[in-house]
Amino acid sequence: MTQNRYLPFPSRILDVIKHTDIEYTFRMEFSGEVKPGQFFEVSIPKYGEAPISVSGIGENYVDLTIRRVGKVTNEVFEHYTGDTLLMRGPYGNGFDLDNYRGKELVIIAGGTGVSPVRGVISWFGDHPEERKGMTIITGFKSEKDILFKEDFRRWRNQMNVILTLDAGEETEDHKIGLVTKFIPDLELADVSLAQAIVVGPPAMMRFSVQGLLARGFKEENIWVSHERKMCCGLGKCGHCKIGDTYVCLDGPVFNYTKGKTLID
Amino acid sequence: MGFHVNAQQFDQWLAGLKEDYDVYAPVCIRGGSIYSDADCIRYGKIDRIEDVVFDKKSEYSFKEAMIPVSETLFYFTEEDCTVPPARKKGAVIFLRSCDLSAVQRLDDMYLGNGPEDFYYERIRSRIRFVLMGCSKSFDSCFCVSMGTNTASRYDLCVNVRTDGFAVDCPNREWAEFFMHCGCEEQPVTPDRVTENRTKVTLPENLSTEVYRASLWDEYNKRCINCGRCNFVCPTCTCFTMQDLFYTENGKVGERRRVWASCMVDGFTDVAGGGSYRKKNGERMRFKVMHKVFDYKERNGYHMCVGCGRCDDICPEYISFSRILNRLEDGMKEVSGS
Numbered sequence: 001m002t003q004n005r006y007l008p009f010p011s012r013i014l015d016v017i018k019h020t021d022i023e024y025t026f027r028m029e030f031s032g033e034v035k036p037g038q039f040f041e042v043s044i045p046k047y048g049e050a051p052i053s054v055s056g057i058g059e060n061y062v063d064l065t066i067r068r069v070g071k072v073t074n075e076v077f078e079h080y081t082g083d084t085l086l087m088r089g090p091y092g093n094g095f096d097l098d099n100y101r102g103k104e105l106v107i108i109a110g111g112t113g114v115s116p117v118r119g120v121i122s123w124f125g126d127h128p129e130e131r132k133g134m135t136i137i138t139g140f141k142s143e144k145d146i147l148f149k150e151d152f153r154r155w156r157n158q159m160n161v162i163l164t165l166d167a168g169e170e171t172e173d174h175k176i177g178l179v180t181k182f183i184p185d186l187e188l189a190d191v192s193l194a195q196a197i198v199v200g201p202p203a204m205m206r207f208s209v210q211g212l213l214a215r216g217f218k219e220e221n222i223w224v225s226h227e228r229k230m231c232c233g234l235g236k237c238g239h240c241k242i243g244d245t246y247v248c249l250d251g252p253v254f255n256y257t258k259g260k261t262l263i264d
Numbered sequence: 265m266g267f268h269v270n271a272q273q274f275d276q277w278l279a280g281l282k283e284d285y286d287v288y289a290p291v292c293i294r295g296g297s298i299y300s301d302a303d304c305i306r307y308g309k310i311d312r313i314e315d316v317v318f319d320k321k322s323e324y325s326f327k328e329a330m331i332p333v334s335e336t337l338f339y340f341t342e343e344d345c346t347v348p349p350a351r352k353k354g355a356v357i358f359l360r361s362c363d364l365s366a367v368q369r370l371d372d373m374y375l376g377n378g379p380e381d382f383y384y385e386r387i388r389s390r391i392r393f394v395l396m397g398c399s400k401s402f403d404s405c406f407c408v409s410m411g412t413n414t415a416s417r418y419d420l421c422v423n424v425r426t427d428g429f430a431v432d433c434p435n436r437e438w439a440e441f442f443m444h445c446g447c448e449e450q451p452v453t454p455d456r457v458t459e460n461r462t463k464v465t466l467p468e469n470l471s472t473e474v475y476r477a478s479l480w481d482e483y484n485k486r487c488i489n490c491g492r493c494n495f496v497c498p499t500c501t502c503f504t505m506q507d508l509f510y511t512e513n514g515k516v517g518e519r520r521r522v523w524a525s526c527m528v529d530g531f532t533d534v535a536g537g538g539s540y541r542k543k544n545g546e547r548m549r550f551k552v553m554h555k556v557f558d559y560k561e562r563n564g565y566h567m568c569v570g571c572g573r574c575d576d577i578c579p580e581y582i583s584f585s586r587i588l589n590r591l592e593d594g595m596k597e598v599s600g601s
């Protein structure tokens with residue numbers, strides 16, 4: 001008989017990490033195959049299901065970083081350790097680490113776009129022998145919007161970290177300006193082989209990719225991840241469709257040679 | 265195996281189905297039109313062959329009888345999800361050849377395009393189809409252009425004759441019935457049209473380049489994004505999840521899926537306020553390209569079956585077939601030749 005993939009399973013909240021006033025990471029009990037960049041459909045009491053990308057992976061858990069925006073994701077914040085949430089997944093292709101092994105790697109992420117790449121950053125941070133030079137350029141609106149502060153402390157010792165804010169005063173920890181500002185000055189041993197990942201709001205992704213191409217990156221070495229409305233995650237509901245592509249099945253991670261053909 | 269069947273014999277056969285099946289066919293709903301007190305032809309349960317409307321096209325398609333407009337997927341509590349039982353009976357559905365072609369599209373979307381859909385599969389596996397032969401084309405039909413004017417995967421086919429019905433019955437079990445009640449055997453092939461008034465020609469070189477053509481702009485204003493064209497379409501499959509909460513804390517309730525339309529506001533809204541395809545012209549382009557380009561890229565044949573229902577229903581008199589016929593000029597425009 002056909003498996004009923006719409007049925008969620010209850011998962012225990014193991015821990016809640018508060019990043020900002022509106023962004024929390026929920027550490028959810030989960031054991032099974034999962035990759036950074038994949039997502040779960042999380043049932044949010046009083047709202048409904050929302051697709052949430054995996055921001056961290058451990059032995060028996062996944063981290064889901066949820067932003068309190070509109071009424072969509074508010075209710076989940078009532079949940080705390082020991083409580084359960086219904087969820088299903090993981091869905092989508094996720095990032096394939098093999099694409100970046102042994103290469104120079106640049107990751108550009110804006111705001112909550114850091115969530116889907118956090119696993120990639122951490123893994124290559126912990127395994128420097130698996131890659132060449134590594135730079136991350138991460139942008140947030142202001143100081144109070146910075147996510148994963150703990151991680152940044154560790155990442156600074158492992159790779160070249162550029163943390164930038166849209167506005168405010170420059171400090172030792174962060175610069176001021178859009179992420180795109182730092183692309184021209186990227187130091188790379190061989191740009192023709194370097195790999196780049198870009199995740200964030202649509203305009204930020206567009207301009208970042210333009211910047212990377214201008215810096216000499218090859219299209220086939222750039223990877224993007226798209227956020228779309230996703231009701232099913234199963235190629236059925238149609239909400240995530242762009243052209244002939246279903247973001248939930250074929251993405252959300254795309255090589256730019258494909259990503260550039262996706263026009264809403 | 266073919267037979268000549270009179271109305272009384274047909275009704276006997278329908279009565280025999282009752283135990284295992286609900287029988288759905290286009291019926292006349294008095295005063296059911298969305299515009300006025302006029303009658304509306306849509307799908308309903310029937311007991312007798314005289315209930316079936318053969319001489320008009322159903323406003324809504326057979327899809328109503330197959331995929332509920334709103335379907336409860338499960339009931340949930342904090343710890344538990346309970347799936348409602350399947351329908352007690354299977355269904356026998358009367359439809360035309362364009363619609364039987366649409367079934368293949370639904371199958372490929374729900375049983376393919378990712379993992380098999382549990383709810384579709386459990387209904388689909390218990391459906392039998394009765395093909396209604398078409399002796400004439402309706403004005404907006406363009407099945408010949410779309411290659412859907414012939415159909416073969418039916419359990420029974422019925423052609424209307426002045427003195428009864430000419431029936432072809434490949435379903436062995438059913439054929440036994442007609443043999444036993446003394447129906448005269450005769451060779452029967454489905455009635456079909458070979459020409460429509462409405463003709464559609466799609467450009468061979470159709471590509472996403474046509475996004476840039478100016479033809480879409482016209483629909484920014486003309487289309488009022490009501491979504492009716494999607495709801496009547498036998499090949500539209502999109503849905504949205506909806507939760508219904510029974511308790512204050514939102515932890516007990518039910519999840520449903522309801523038909524959705526890519527023309528209607530909110531279809532692409534993401535948490536945080538982003539949305540895509542804000543203009544109605546962009547939505548029109550998205551729908552048109554899905555029906556005659558995107559789907560084909562994935563499945564090798566067009567999604568649109570040329571039933572013409574979207575043309576018939578549009579309150580703004582927007583003709584989908586006319587848009588299809590404009591694609592050629594659209595391609596010329598963007599390729600500069």
Ligand code: SF4
Pocket residue numbers: 486487488489490491492493494527577578579580581582
């Ligand atoms: S094309 Fe017509 S039926 Fe479809 S959404 Fe626009 S106005 Fe409504």
Ligand code: SF4
Pocket residue numbers: 493496497498499500555567568569570571572573574575584
């Ligand atoms: S797009 Fe229009 S003509 Fe084509 S199958 Fe759907 S309703 Fe029928």
Ligand code: FES
Pocket residue numbers: 229230231232233234235236237238239240241246247248249
């Ligand atoms: S999320 Fe439903 S089709 Fe992709």
